[in-house]
Amino acid sequence: MNRKVKECVDYIRSITDFTPRAALILGSGLGAFTQEIDHVVCTIPYKNIPGFPVSTVSGHNGRFIMGYVDDIPVVCMDGRVHYYEGYTPQEVVLPIRVMRALGAEFLFITNAAGGIHSDYVPGTLVLVRDHISLFVPNPLLGPNDQRIGTRFPDMTDVYDPHLRSLIQRAAEYEDIPLETGVYCQLSGPSYESPAEIQVLKVIGADMVGMSTVMEAIAAKHAGMKISCISLITNMAAGISATPLSHEEVKVAGLQAEPVFKRLLRAAILTVKEYEWCN
Numbered sequence: 001m002n003r004k005v006k007e008c009v010d011y012i013r014s015i016t017d018f019t020p021r022a023a024l025i026l027g028s029g030l031g032a033f034t035q036e037i038d039h040v041v042c043t044i045p046y047k048n049i050p051g052f053p054v055s056t057v058s059g060h061n062g063r064f065i066m067g068y069v070d071d072i073p074v075v076c077m078d079g080r081v082h083y084y085e086g087y088t089p090q091e092v093v094l095p096i097r098v099m100r101a102l103g104a105e106f107l108f109i110t111n112a113a114g115g116i117h118s119d120y121v122p123g124t125l126v127l128v129r130d131h132i133s134l135f136v137p138n139p140l141l142g143p144n145d146q147r148i149g150t151r152f153p154d155m156t157d158v159y160d161p162h163l164r165s166l167i168q169r170a171a172e173y174e175d176i177p178l179e180t181g182v183y184c185q186l187s188g189p190s191y192e193s194p195a196e197i198q199v200l201k202v203i204g205a206d207m208v209g210m211s212t213v214m215e216a217i218a219a220k221h222a223g224m225k226i227s228c229i230s231l232i233t234n235m236a237a238g239i240s241a242t243p244l245s246h247e248e249v250k251v252a253g254l255q256a257e258p259v260f261k262r263l264l265r266a267a268i269l270t271v272k273e274y275e276w277c278n
Contacts (some may be wrong), residue, residue: 002145007050008098016042018066020075022271023084023104023224024264025098026147027111027211030231031078032257036265040067046081052098053091055079060090069268075099076270082211084188089139093218095146100222106163106271109228110264113207114236116140116200117181118208119230123256125178125263128159128228129169132184132205133213140221149221153170158216160225166270167227176263181206183230208236225274231256 012175018041026033044064046054055062065076077099083092115124137181144151164180171178184200186192189211192200200208219226 002097002148004051005093005097005101008052008094009101011049012044012064012098012102013114014074015044017064018042018073018075019103020066020099021075021104022072022108022268023108024074024082024108024268025080025095025110025215026076026078026082027080027228027231028108028233030110030112030260031277033078033110033261033264034065034078036261037065037067037069037074037076038064042066044080046079046084048069051084051094053081053087053094055081056085060133065110069265072268072271075102077106080211080215082188082231083136083214084210089137089141089214093139096218096224097222100148100219100224105154105224107224107226108264108267108272109212109215109226110260111183111209111212111228111235113183113209113230114197114234115207115232116236117179117206120179120181120235122234123173124232125256125260126181126183126207126230126232127164127171127178128183128212128230129164130182130199131158131213131216132182132203133217135184135186136214139214139218147224153217153221156218158220158226159221161216161229163225163270163274166273167229168265169266170270173261174262174266176259176266178263181230183212184208186210200236207232229260229264229267231260
């Protein structure tokens with residue numbers, strides 16, 4: 001455990017001995033899922049944690065919420081931090097390493113994304129099967145802490161195939177349409193140009209956003225079992241007939257709230273089945 005992670009964990013442990021089994025990241029406009037936490041043990045604002053990056057974007061509350069979804073202990077990031085806010089890649093993934101050090105083995109990532117695939121319309125839910133990380137720095141650059149993970153981690157199955165299969169089955173049971181696709185992270189904060197979207201389409205991206213990939217790489221490096229659900233909040237530049245805006249993202253999140261909460265809860269509950277099958 002490096003010094004920064006240890007300082008954060010020590011502070012959190014001074015407040016609670018809660019040990020999460022699963023970690024959850026709530027993206028732009030998706031913070032309403034915190035209402036699904038059945039029993040909140042404690043809430044810790046990021047600004048209170050020594051050396052911890054603080055969310056500065058509207059729609060990201062900037063706090064850890066620890067509690068239970070059913071009987072699964074969960075640490076929830078109610079708002080994430082982004083590379084475009086001026087944080088280094090290592091600062092962006094510090095929360096991942098802290099949640100892993102607290103005990104989390106599973107990571108459920110959510111994000112708001114722009115749709116590139118022609119079948120995606122605003123409101124579409126997409127289970128990420130792979131990602132493209134070519135356009136942002138790798139958060140593992142620099143000295144490697146062998147206690148966290150290997151120097152050269154394999155990225156063949158970042159998004160755990162068995163976990164994805166269970167989530168797809170849960171979505172079918174809940175009668176929730178769920179696509180699968182490839183997510184690409186760009187740095188932001190500007191939205192992509194139409195020409196950039198055409199490039200992303202050629203190289204295989206189904207959707208694009210400004211988060212997730214750095215977090216997933218760090219989580220995979222640390223040995224976590226990862227899944228990611230994207231909410232398509234708008235069509236990407238050149239596909240959309242209207243100018244893009246963050247308000248549009250938040251409104252789409254609000255509209256998708258009931259079905260999104262139902263799917264994410266079902267996804268988290270697959271932890272039990274995952275454990276029974278392994």
